Amino acid sequence: MIHTRLTDLFGIRLPVLGGGMMWLSDAHYVAALARAGALGFITPRSYESLDTLHEALRTCRHASEGHPFGLNITQSRRSEENRMIPAWIDMALEEGVRSFETVGPASRALFERMQNGGGRVIHKCAFIAHALKAQDEGADAVALVGGEAGGHPGTNELPTFVLGALALESQRLHIPLAIGGGIGSGRQIAAALALGADAVVMGTRLLVCEEIWAHEDYKRHLLAQPAEASILALTRTGNPWRVLDNATVQRTRELEAQGATSYPEFGALATGRLGRDNAYLRGDWNTGLLSMGPAIGFAHHIEPVQAVLRRLMAETSMRVADVHARELPLSTLHPA
Numbered sequence: 001m002i003h004t005r006l007t008d009l010f011g012i013r014l015p016v017l018g019g020g021m022m023w024l025s026d027a028h029y030v031a032a033l034a035r036a037g038a039l040g041f042i043t044p045r046s047y048e049s050l051d052t053l054h055e056a057l058r059t060c061r062h063a064s065e066g067h068p069f070g071l072n073i074t075q076s077r078r079s080e081e082n083r084m085i086p087a088w089i090d091m092a093l094e095e096g097v098r099s100f101e102t103v104g105p106a107s108r109a110l111f112e113r114m115q116n117g118g119g120r121v122i123h124k125c126a127f128i129a130h131a132l133k134a135q136d137e138g139a140d141a142v143a144l145v146g147g148e149a150g151g152h153p154g155t156n157e158l159p160t161f162v163l164g165a166l167a168l169e170s171q172r173l174h175i176p177l178a179i180g181g182g183i184g185s186g187r188q189i190a191a192a193l194a195l196g197a198d199a200v201v202m203g204t205r206l207l208v209c210e211e212i213w214a215h216e217d218y219k220r221h222l223l224a225q226p227a228e229a230s231i232l233a234l235t236r237t238g239n240p241w242r243v244l245d246n247a248t249v250q251r252t253r254e255l256e257a258q259g260a261t262s263y264p265e266f267g268a269l270a271t272g273r274l275g276r277d278n279a280y281l282r283g284d285w286n287t288g289l290l291s292m293g294p295a296i297g298f299a300h301h302i303e304p305v306q307a308v309l310r311r312l313m314a315e316t317s318m319r320v321a322d323v324h325a326r327e328l329p330l331s332t333l334h335p336a
């Protein structure tokens with residue numbers, strides 16, 4: 001058990017947030033994170049209807065065995081796709097959810113909808129300016145993700161540890177901070193805590209967990225990937241996508257070379273459903289843009305969430321102990 005302002009805020013045992021993952025953060029996976037002491041977030045966009053989302057929330061509540069779990073609210077750039085957000089929040093609150101991860105514009109009205117029902121909100125973003133805006137708008141905490149993050153890392157290319165250190169050194173951020181992007185080892189968790197962060201956000205490293213429903217062939221393919229197999233696609237659209245290098249990415253690059261710059265110009269290639277239907281459901285890793293960051297390089301086995309987190313936290317403790325054992329002679333670093 002490690003105490004930070006974020007473990008206290010969310011009532012969790014480990015300083016680890018399993019960031020929401022479209023199609024994959026279902027009740028089974030999120031409940032496994034909860035039982036292991038971390039915090040996961042169900043992604044409502046993965047469900048076809050309010051009824052199926054409701055069913056997932058109930059299942060997760062039961063399977064979490066009393067441990068907290070959360071809901072991810074990813075606001076779309078297309079406003080018509082955000083119509084259901086109030087209904088998702090209200091339903092989650094009714095089902096006992098008290099932890100929320102938001103993405104997109106930070107607004108007091110959005111945060112208060114959750115907070116007025118007893119919820120706590122961590123707002124995830126890629127720029128320090130956006131984190132400060134979220135703080136001003138009343139978010140309980142912020143997560144800063146670097147350009148290494150799997151999925152849509154935003155347009156800031158700063159790496160996770162530069163972003164986190166700059167945010168903390170600015171001394172303007174007073175609410176708890178998580179950092180994420182590229183994190184998949186205990187060494188990095190220890191470094192994040194040493195930096196002054198209150199938790200890490202992980203996505204990619206957990207993709208190969210047993211509880212992730214994606215096809216076993218897909219997970220086995222991921223295990224064979226080096227960190228360098230993570231690349232940025234659709235960079236000219238203003239909404240880049242960090243994914244597994246595959247035939248679909250190469251096809252989008254050909255279209256870019258022919259002048260494509262907006263999502264509609266890539267047609268079905270740029271939809272999440274293509275990857276879900278081919279890679280996740282059938283194991284065909286070559287078809288679809290498949291969110292994945294370089295932290296895949298830390299994954300070597302398909303194993304339960306709990307086993308991964310236990311090992312990561314043991315490594316974290318070892319690294320912290322190692323720093324103490326070396327009794328770093330600070331006086332030589334700062335001569336009088």
Ligand SMILES: Cc1cc2nc3c(=O)[nH]c(=O)nc-3n(C[C@H](O)[C@H](O)[C@H](O)COP(=O)(O)O)c2cc1C
Nearest residue numbers: 019020021022149150151181182202203204291293
């Ligand atoms: C497969 C996958 C799907 C993702 N889907 C979402 C999403 O729907 N909403 C969201 O806020 N973040 C999403 N993310 C980002 C994660 O929540 C998290 O911020 C990110 O994975 C952290 O970086 P890492 O992948 O390097 O660990 C996704 C990431 C992955 C790998």
